[in-house]
Amino acid sequence: MTLRPLTLALSLGLASLTGCQADTATPTATTAASPSEGTDMAARVARYAEVPLSADLSHLSEGDRQAVGLLIDAGQIIDALFWKQVWGDRQGLLARTNDPATSRYIDINYGPWDLLDDDKPFVDGIGPRPAGAQFYPADMGKDEFAAADLPGKDSLYTLIQRDDAGKLAVVPYSQAYKAELEQVAALLRQAADVASDAQFKAYLRLRADALLSNEYQASDMAWMDSKTSPIDVVIGPIESYQDRLFGTKAAFEAFVLIKDQAWSEKLARFAAHLPALQRGLPVDAAYKAEMPGTDADLNAYHAVYYGGDANAGAKTIAINLPNDEQVQLAKGSRRLQLQNSMRAKFDTIMAPIAAELIAPTQLDHVTFDAFFENVMFHEVAHGLGIKNTLDGKGTVRQALSELASSYEEGKADILGLYMITELGRMGELDASKRMDNYVTFLAGIFRSVRFGASSAHGQANMVAFNYLAQAGAFSRDGSGHYAVDFDKMEKAVNDLSARILTLQGDGDHAGAKALLDSHGHIGKDLEHDLARIEAANIPVDIVLRQGRSELGL
Numbered sequence: 130m131t132l133r134p135l136t137l138a139l140s141l142g143l144a145s146l147t148g149c150q151a152d153t154a155t156p157t158a159t160t161a162a163s164p165s166e167g168t169d170m171a172a173r174v175a176r177y178a179e180v181p182l183s184a185d186l187s188h189l190s191e192g193d194r195q196a197v198g199l200l201i202d203a204g205q206i207i208d209a210l211f212w213k214q215v216w217g218d219r220q221g222l223l224a225r226t227n228d229p230a231t232s233r234y235i236d237i238n239y240g241p242w243d244l245l246d247d248d249k250p251f252v253d254g255i256g257p258r259p260a261g262a263q264f265y266p267a268d269m270g271k272d273e274f275a276a277a278d279l280p281g282k283d284s285l286y287t288l289i290q291r292d293d294a295g296k297l298a299v300v301p302y303s304q305a306y307k308a309e310l311e312q313v314a315a316l317l318r319q320a321a322d323v324a325s326d327a328q329f330k331a332y333l334r335l336r337a338d339a340l341l342s343n344e345y346q347a348s349d350m351a352w353m354d355s356k357t358s359p360i361d362v363v364i365g366p367i368e369s370y371q372d373r374l375f376g377t378k379a380a381f382e383a384f385v386l387i388k389d390q391a392w393s394e395k396l397a398r399f400a401a402h403l404p405a406l407q408r409g410l411p412v413d414a415a416y417k418a419e420m421p422g423t424d425a426d427l428n429a430y431h432a433v434y435y436g437g438d439a440n441a442g443a444k445t446i447a448i449n450l451p452n453d454e455q456v457q458l459a460k461g462s463r464r465l466q467l468q469n470s471m472r473a474k475f476d477t478i479m480a481p482i483a484a485e486l487i488a489p490t491q492l493d494h495v496t497f498d499a500f501f502e503n504v505m506f507h508e509v510a511h512g513l514g515i516k517n518t519l520d521g522k523g524t525v526r527q528a529l530s531e532l533a534s535s536y537e538e539g540k541a542d543i544l545g546l547y548m549i550t551e552l553g554r555m556g557e558l559d560a561s562k563r564m565d566n567y568v569t570f571l572a573g574i575f576r577s578v579r580f581g582a583s584s585a586h587g588q589a590n591m592v593a594f595n596y597l598a599q600a601g602a603f604s605r606d607g608s609g610h611y612a613v614d615f616d617k618m619e620k621a622v623n624d625l626s627a628r629i630l631t632l633q634g635d636g637d638h639a640g641a642k643a644l645l646d647s648h649g650h651i652g653k654d655l656e657h658d659l660a661r662i663e664a665a666n667i668p669v670d671i672v673l674r675q676g677r678s679e680l681g682l
Contacts, residue, residue: 170230178668182675184387184431192323203316204383204436211437216240244442261374285379303343329358349451353460361386382438392429411623416634443670446471449508464508483572488612494568510544518636528636539589595648
């Protein structure tokens with residue numbers, strides 16, 4: 130739940146299959162770092178502010194404390210699996226440089242491509258990032274894939290490789306990564322044995338089974354039912370952002386979380402309003418006929434470990450899962466706000482950016498509470514709208530293909546603001562503070578637009594920025610300061626909401642691409658303003674100091 134000119138944002142242990150290894154997809158040159166390279170790399174590393182990831186565990190039972198340590202151990206194995214999916218041999222890549230800053234930047238990016246610079250390679254001799262990462266053979270084209278009659282080829286949880294005869298073959302993750310997943314499953318079961326909450330225990334055991342069977346829906350359902358545990362974990366193949374060929378294959382990631390009970394109680398009531406909010410969407414009835422499940426929850430957590438996809442480049446500050454449309458329709462979603470990560474980004478990045486770019490007369494409207502709400506309702510808004518196209522030909526994800534992630538993030542951004550407006554009218558939020566949400570949202574675009582052209586979140590933000598600018602929702606003065614027009618912003622939010630929901634419901638790939646092509650770019654003024662942020666040495670994102678030692682485990 131993650132910019133520049135925007136275009137739209139391990140051995141596998143299989144003796145008989147080849148073609149998915151990193152070294153077959155990229156050049157193999159090795160070089161020593163030059164002094165200029167080292168200087169450049171140090172500057173790139175400095176774009177990430179290092180923050181400790183910790184939480185108070187004193188209220189946890191001894192068993193839950195033990196479980197947290199075991200879940201971190203499991204997350205570290207998942208972290209190594211993600212390396213296999215996006216590159217391959219991490220140690221071999223690190224051996225290509227003797228510059229410590231370059232090595233550090235490789236680890237931050239989980240490979241030799243800069244996630245903050247449109248995936249441009251920063252290690253000498255490395256070519257462009259393969260669109261299909263290591264999920265597909267490097268020499269496979271879309272036509273060959275389309276022509277292949279292979280059951281399971283479109284699954285989220287399979288690799289496509291070549292067999293000994295050079296033909297495409299489907300390999301389930303449970304087979305490709307069997308040794309590592311057996312270790313992860315064992316750790317999840319050990320954590321289940323000592324954890325305090327019965328439903329969380331059941332989820333951990335089902336998740337362990339899922340890793341070994343490649344069948345995740347039962348564990349997703351169990352996770353939806355696990356709402357009272359003081360600790361939590363999101364683990365497995367989750368998001369498909371790394372597959373830029375088809376947007377299908379899921380990458381491994383892990384979050385280990387400690388529940389913030391006080392904040393969670395404040396947030397709990399909002400999920401009950403989802404049906405009313407769905408009915409009120411500013412779009413024709415056909416595009417809001419699906420009714421989201423109400424058995425969903427909204428809670429705040431302190432993150433104590435990020436692994437794999439979750440830890441690559443810009444860090445997630447909120448989670449909306451599961452992605453399975455059937456689970457969403459049956460049970461809704463869980464929205465997890467990562468309060469400590471969010472606060473770190475606001476203090477370290479957001480507030481300094483606002484001081485540079487927001488008009489002084491509106492700077493008081495940039496608040497952490499508004500930032501927290503905007504992020505929170507972004508995640509809630511994933512549950513609104515439509516999951517299946519109106520023509521009955523499949524899901525929105527299938528219809529929009531490689532554009533689906535960007536549009537889902539764009540929908541969540543803009544519907545989050547819609548929800549804040551509507552909840553203010555219902556008396557559930559302080560309507561008098563809506564200007565805080567609008568100005569903080571604008572400041573948030575300046576923050577996220579720096580994440581790089583490969584980010585779905587960044588792509589969505591640029592479309593919103595340009596659409597709102599053309600609608601007069603905000604203006605820029607001669608000194609490069611931005612101010613929101615309250616009334617025009619409210620109307621533009623509704624108009625853009627309707628546009629995105631219609632494109633999704635129609636499964637209109639051509640229309641979706643046209644909107645991205647026309648609005649997914651950075652103009653000269655914004656480019657100049659982003660340069661001001663760079664000159665002020667404001668970090669782009671955070672990098673985490675984390676693990677058992679940070680928690681005293």
